Amino acid sequence: MANNSDKSMTDEKRFVESAQPHSWLLVAVNLHTQAVSLHKTSGKSVTSLLSNEDELKGQWDATNRSVFLLGGFAIENCLKAFLVYENPSWISNGKLSKELKTHSLTDLSSKVNQLPNPLHGQWVIHSFQNGLESWARYPCGLTAGDLGEEGVLTDRLWLGYLRLIGAYGSQLQDMLKRPWRGPHGFYGHYEFSGNFFATDIN
DSSP: OEEESOSSOOHHHHHHHHHSHHHHHHHHHHHHHHHHHHHTTTTSOEEEEEOTTOOEEEEEETTHHHHHHHHHHHHHHHHHHHHHHHOGGGGOTTSOOGGGSOOOHHHHHHHOSSOSSTTTTHHHHHHHHHHHHTTTTSSSOSSTTOOOOOOOOOHHHHHHHHHHHHHHHHHHHHHHTSOEEOGGGEEEOOOOOSOTTOOOOO
16 A cells, blocks of 8 residues: 655656655566466477478577566566665656666575575576577677577576565565655555465475
């Protein structure tokens, strides 16, 4: 439940309403839900690259790129929820701080003070960041020196992602149950029910 004590809504106040931590969490949940749904269809469509001699040169699941992209952006939105919670001024005066204007998961995670298991999940963050920076978003790397070779979403990486996003989601919900005060008079706390970060671990 959020409450803005001043009934006159300026553009800056409206911006805080849409940029406060709970909003970042909701986008993360939506992206994660789509990633899980898509991952359940993996293995049904596969593309194979063959040489002139019909030698198998590469093979990709059709869902691989999309799951990487959705999962990576879910992690990014969770990290930005933490950062806005810890730094309310980063959404003041009707704009995002430059500290939030990056897709670098390693850079964002290094700025969070209340991150659960910050060391254990770094390998997952690095894996998804590689996708976000090039091959998951584009058909090639950014330069000839970066070929942008598509990564593989292994069972180990997927399980690591589910555990990481689950830990982020649980901690954010615990934090948002407590009163949070943002810029321009924003005040809010939230109640959660059900499984907000559904997984397919079991």
